[in-house]
Amino acid sequence: xxxxxxxxxxxHRHEYLGDFVMNERKAKRIKIDEPIFYKxxxxxxxxxxEVNNMSSKGICFESKVPYLPGTTLYMETEGHMPNKLDKTxxxxxxxxxxxxxxxxxxxxxxxxxxx
Numbered sequence: 043x044x045x046x047x048x049x050x051x052x053x054h055r056h057e058y059l060g061d062f063v064m065n066e067r068k069a070k071r072i073k074i075d076e077p078i079f080y081k082x083x084x085x086x087x088x089x090x091x092e093v094n095n096m097s098s099k100g101i102c103f104e105s106k107v108p109y110l111p112g113t114t115l116y117m118e119t120e121g122h123m124p125n126k127l128d129k130t131x132x133x134x135x136x137x138x139x140x141x142x143x144x145x146x147x148x149x150x151x152x153x154x155x156x157x
Contacts, residue, residue, distance in 0.1 A: 069097035069098045069099040069100075070097060070098075071095040071096065071097045071102075072095060072096055072097065073094070073095050074093045074094070074095060074096050075092070075093065076092075076093050077090055077091070077092060077093070078090070078091045078092065078093045078101065078103050078117060078118070079091075079117075079118045080103075080115045080116060080117045080118070081115070081116045081127070082113075082114070082115065082116075083116070084116050084127060089105070089106075091103040091104055091105045091106075091150070092104045094149065098154075099153055099154060100130065100133070100151060100152050100153040100154055101117060101130070101151075101152050102149060102150070102151050102152075103149070103150055103152075104138065104147050104148065104149055104150070105135075105147070105148050105149075105150050106145075106146065106147065106148070107146075107148065108135040108136075108137070108148040108150070109132040109135050109148075109150055110132065110135070111131075111132050111133055111134060111135070112131060112132065113131070113132040114129065114130070114131055114132075114155075115130050115131075115132060115152055116128065116129055116130070117130050117152065128154055129154070129155040130152035130153060130154055130155060131152060131153050131155055132150060132151070132152050133151045133152065133153050134150070134151045135148050135149070135150045135151070136148065136149055137149075
């Protein structure tokens with residue numbers, strides 16, 4: 043049976059190739075368990091999250107709030123250069139399952155913005 047894929051329904055991280063779907067992720071991800079600090083604006087209020095993994099292209103971290111794709115965040119990972127903020131754009135955000143509604147958590151994927 044031939045499958046018909048609707049390109050508009052595919053996740054943005056995949057590419058339509060006829061009857062096959064190929065993952066576009068090419069950068070190797072490194073699992074990291076450390077805090078991350080981020081801001082919505084370069085001089086704004088600082089928030090804390092937990093890094094899940096990192097690559098040369100971006101970061102996946104846990105946050106107490108979800109962010110819409112396209113949102114700009116300025117990231118500073120602990121142990122890296124202090125006062126150096128990396129500009130990123132949110133590419134996806136989804137709730138972490140099994141967490142209470144009183145204390146929600148979200149996984150957020152961001153991509154580094156090159157200057």
